[in-house]
Amino acid sequence: MEDQVMSEVHIGCPPGVSGPHLSHFFFSIPSGVEQSESSIENDGAISGHQGLDWDDDGDLVLTRRNKLSNKKCGLTIQHMITSSIPSVGLQVWRAELILADFVLHRMFTSSDFEGITTIELGAGTGLVGILLARVAKSVFLTDHGEQILENCAANVCLNSAIFNSQAAVHVRELDWKNSWPPKTDFDYNSQKRFSWTISEFEEAQRASLLVAADVIYSDDLTDALFSMLEAIMSHGPDKVLYMALEKRYNFSLDDLDVVANGYSHFRSYLRDGGDNAELGSLGDWHFPPFFGKCVDLSEIPQYIRQYDRGNDVELWQIKYEKRKP
Template sequence: MAELSIPSNSGDLEEHEQVMSEVHLGCPPGLSGPHISKFTISLPPQGAESIRQGEAVSTQQNIELDEDGDLVVKRRNRQSNRSCCLIIQHNITSSIPNVGLQVWRAELILSDFVLHKIHTSSEFEGIVSLELGAGTGMVGIILACVAKRVFITDHGDEILDNCANNVHLNSEMFNHQASVYVRGLNWKNSWPPTMDSESSETQKRFSWTASEVEEVQGASLLLAADVIYSDDLTDAFFNTLERLMSQGSEKVLYLALEKRYNFSLDDLDVVANGYLRFQSYLRDAEECESLEHEPLPRFVGKPIDLTQIPQYVREYNRGNDIEIWQIKYVRRKSQSQTL
């Protein structure tokens, strides 16, 4: 499958220049406006609770005998895996500032990761979560099947409106205790976000309340997909991460990204500069110990083994350049003592 190449310095592109996600390849590029796609999700034959109980499920079955007293052996149901559909409104193409209107492969593979967690553990049940740069909102929508609170965030009136529509289209999937909020979050601004008199009606609609900001401080899970493609946005993203992860409860981030390669005149080679910028923020545990007294942000990251994550969402090709990273923030002792 062909790859979409977004330069690491996306400011070089005109805002009106249109790009297309590799997920949409094959669609007529001239189509304008939002479109509805149904993404099929294959589910395991048993729900998460049955999987966790393991063989305890079979031990509760009743033993049946026929008229001659012989044991009746029930054959296993050989039906194919259960499936459901996720309804997503999206654009086929968009400008660089509005790439959140499209569906991207990193978003789909992070959806696979969340689905796998849901069906193999109780880790995400009843939690408070924040998704950064959510785009169409697919990952947060899936998480709302088990989570208590899900804050789905992005920047831009059109993206927020589209995301809210997707939340509405899929609301029947949510568990009965779930609350899902679509909120505006510009990484280049301060946290917590504030409103001003010049804010648009859409921005006011997706503004934060004081109680919501306080609840996010107590969140345990952060999610992000395909937010690493521009160096200035990567810097702003990690600045926001530091503000979020250095306060309140301890948090873990799962970030899915695609390594995009471009020819660099400086290096005279094809390199993934955006990926290198991302990795420059990460440390290993031992390195963080040596930086204990330095005032630099200290993010510890490790990649997830994707061979252990089944593909639940059918309509995409993973390829070889998608990764998911688990990222934690190591607080300085002075920070931990004041929290």
């Protein structure tokens, strides 16, 4: 039997549960953000309850709403409480919730994500992409493995009521170790549930936003990810990737110290992408074509309350420098 791992987010979930579990994640909509009445009703229905709390004696706790929040909304995510390492996409991870906070903050404070096409890489449960479907035009939730894709598709169905009326949400297979473009149903000669159509691939090429969370834990997989990113980001309009990741420390015999080698390998792909970095001015092409800038998480409010951010999670903005002919 494969070793099982457990996300910190699931601590406190019912012990001994072997099958899928439903968790409700709530977030508050700041004052001044408009929302249709139907959307408000749907949010209440999806959460399964109205966010009421009880004390240890079973009495209802009435909390006063703060000035930043006038509506509490939520989404329901089906996930496993534990999983094998190859199936970690069946769980919700801390970096995924930090990326969700970032997405919510941009949605509440700007119109940047309205009407866009976006791709989530290593979508897992699909939580972040599902939130983006509140404002985006097209969302591609991509991952690898039938079980993970089936679970992601189930979460799309569970939360479809919170999507904007024009949103098209696609759950699609994307193996980073294969080439881009991905195989289409034409290539397979038969329709597969999670295969791409040619029109979907053409739409994905026009994506302006990529998102990914907790996909850095194996050097081989990181190499495959950046190879896929270069293939995707080098075509079509300029794209930006927002990636949330958690530093994972292990004792290294080579270093005789506790180090985050996976994080160091990830950083080796990035050049400084601060505000003063000049894209389009590369002269030495042996440097990585990716520019990275770490986002200050202290500037991102924690809209989703059901997790502890900790100190080892980072959010990166990554851009790609297209090579000139």
